Amino acid sequence: MINDILDMFSYTFMIRAFVVGLLISLCAALIGVSLVLRRNSMIGDGLSHVGFGAFAIATIVGIAPLEFAIPIVIVVSFLILRLNDSSKIHGDSMIALISASSLAIGTFAISVTGVNTDINNYLFGSILSISDVDVIISVILSIIVILLYVFSYNKIFAITFDENFAKSIGINTNFYNIVFASLCSIVVVLGMRLMGSLLISSLIIFPTLSSMQIFKKFKTVVFSSIVVSIISFVIGLTTSYLNATPTGATIVIVNLIIFIIFKLISVFVLKRK
Numbered sequence: 001m002i003n004d005i006l007d008m009f010s011y012t013f014m015i016r017a018f019v020v021g022l023l024i025s026l027c028a029a030l031i032g033v034s035l036v037l038r039r040n041s042m043i044g045d046g047l048s049h050v051g052f053g054a055f056a057i058a059t060i061v062g063i064a065p066l067e068f069a070i071p072i073v074i075v076v077s078f079l080i081l082r083l084n085d086s087s088k089i090h091g092d093s094m095i096a097l098i099s100a101s102s103l104a105i106g107t108f109a110i111s112v113t114g115v116n117t118d119i120n121n122y123l124f125g126s127i128l129s130i131s132d133v134d135v136i137i138s139v140i141l142s143i144i145v146i147l148l149y150v151f152s153y154n155k156i157f158a159i160t161f162d163e164n165f166a167k168s169i170g171i172n173t174n175f176y177n178i179v180f181a182s183l184c185s186i187v188v189v190l191g192m193r194l195m196g197s198l199l200i201s202s203l204i205i206f207p208t209l210s211s212m213q214i215f216k217k218f219k220t221v222v223f224s225s226i227v228v229s230i231i232s233f234v235i236g237l238t239t240s241y242l243n244a245t246p247t248g249a250t251i252v253i254v255n256l257i258i259f260i261i262f263k264l265i266s267v268f269v270l271k272r273k
Contacts, residue, residue: 206258
C-alpha cells in the first residue's frame, strides 16, 4: 500500500490536486467557522451554484472558467448582502432562489448550445480538470485569502458574534462583511474544480461542525477545523486514488465519518466528565 501511495505522486494531475486541495481545505476551514456560527452555512451552497452557472457560460463562450467565475460570484455575494438588508426576500429564500436559477441557467445553456463538456465535472468535481494555470491561480488566491483572514481576524471575530457591538466600537461592519463575502466567494469557486458545485459546501461546513462537538472556544475551533479539513482531504484523496472512487464524494464521506467520531466522543466521553 505504501508503494501505491508513493506512486500516486508520480502523476502530475495528482500533484496538482494535492496542492490545490490542501490550500482549499485550509481556506474552507477558516471561512467555515464564521459561516456556521453566523448561521449562514447555506450561502456557500448558493454561491457554488452561481459558480456552476458561471463555469457553464465561460465554457460556452470559450474563456477561462476560473477568471470568469470568481468576479461573478463575488458580485452575487455582494447582491445577497444588499438584498438581505433591503428586500422583502430574506435569508434562505434568497439563497434558494439564486441557487435554483443559477443551476437552471447553467444546465439550460449547456444543453441548448450543445457544447461538448461533461456537466458532471462541474457538479461533482474532477481532479483531471485541474490545469497548471488553475494551480497557479489557486495558490495565489489562497495565499490572499489566508493573509486577509489573518489580518482581519479580530474584525471577523467581532462581526461573527455580535455585529451591533462591533459597529458600536467603531468597526466598519459593512466593509468587513464585504471582505468576508469575497473570501467565501473565492474559496467556493476555487474548490469547485475539485469538489464540484454540489459538494463544495460540505468542505466548508463539516470540519467546523465536527470541531464544535468537542471544542467551544472560537480560536480552538478554527485550529481544529483546519486539522480536520486537511486530514479529511488527504485521507479522501488517497482513498479515492487507491480504490478508484469519486474524489469529491470520498472526501465528504471521510468528513462525515470524522463528524460521527467527534459526536460520539462528545456524547460518551466529554459528557461523562
